[in-house]
Amino acid sequence: MAKRRKVSNLLGLAVLSTVSTRPMHPYEMAALMRARGKDRDMNIKWGSLYTVVGNLVKHGFLAVEGSAREGARPERTVYRITEAGLDELADWVRELIAEPEREVPRFEAGLSVLGALGPDEVAGLLRRRLDALERQIAEDEAAMAAAADVPRLFLIEEEYDLAIRRAEVAWVRGFLAEIEDGSLPGLDMWREFHKTGELPPEIAELAERGAPGK
Numbered sequence: 001m002a003k004r005r006k007v008s009n010l011l012g013l014a015v016l017s018t019v020s021t022r023p024m025h026p027y028e029m030a031a032l033m034r035a036r037g038k039d040r041d042m043n044i045k046w047g048s049l050y051t052v053v054g055n056l057v058k059h060g061f062l063a064v065e066g067s068a069r070e071g072a073r074p075e076r077t078v079y080r081i082t083e084a085g086l087d088e089l090a091d092w093v094r095e096l097i098a099e100p101e102r103e104v105p106r107f108e109a110g111l112s113v114l115g116a117l118g119p120d121e122v123a124g125l126l127r128r129r130l131d132a133l134e135r136q137i138a139e140d141e142a143a144m145a146a147a148a149d150v151p152r153l154f155l156i157e158e159e160y161d162l163a164i165r166r167a168e169v170a171w172v173r174g175f176l177a178e179i180e181d182g183s184l185p186g187l188d189m190w191r192e193f194h195k196t197g198e199l200p201p202e203i204a205e206l207a208e209r210g211a212p213g214k
Helices: 010-019 026-035 046-058 083-098 106-111 119-146 152-181 187-196 201-209
Strands: 062-068 076-081
Touching (some): 010 026, 010 046, 026 076, 046 062, 076 083, 119 187
Antiparallel strands (some): 062 076
C-alpha cells in the first residue's frame, strides 16, 4: 500500500529528482523538467510548481541556497535538496518501483461502458485508435533510434511506454478481429440490444449483480 507522504504530488518527486543534481530556482527546474519530458512521464500541473516547492521546503526536503539574478529579471530564490530530501526521493522511488498500484487509464474507463455503443461503431472507433497508436509507436521508435547514443538508463521509461503501447495494439487488434469476424461471444446479443434496447433476463440479472472482482 502506498505511503501517506508529506508531499504526495508527483511533481514533488520530479522536483526532488531534478534538484538532486545541483541547486536551482523554480523557473530553471521547470525548464529542465520540460526538456527531460517529465510531463510525459507523470501528470504534471505546472501551475502548482511554486506550491509544491513551498511544501517541500516546509517539510524539510528542500532548503533555500541563496538567490540569483539574470540580467534585468527579478531576483529568484535558489533551492537545494537536503539529506531528508534525498532520503525521501530514494524511498519514493523504491515504493513506485516495487509496489504495484491499480491505475485506471481512460481507455479502460471507456471499455467498462462499451455497451453504450453498437458493435459496428465500436469497430470503427477501434480502427481509429489502432491507427493513432501505430503512428505514435512509429514516432517514438524513431525518437529512440535517434537517441541511440543516450545511455539506456535515461530512456528506460520511454522503453516501458513503448512496450505498453505495443501490448495495447496487440490486444485492440485481437478484439477488433473478433468483432469483425463475428467470433466475439455475445456479439448477437450486443447487436440485438442496440436494436431493441432490451437485454435478455439472465444478462440483465448479471448486470445488476455486477462483475466479479469489482
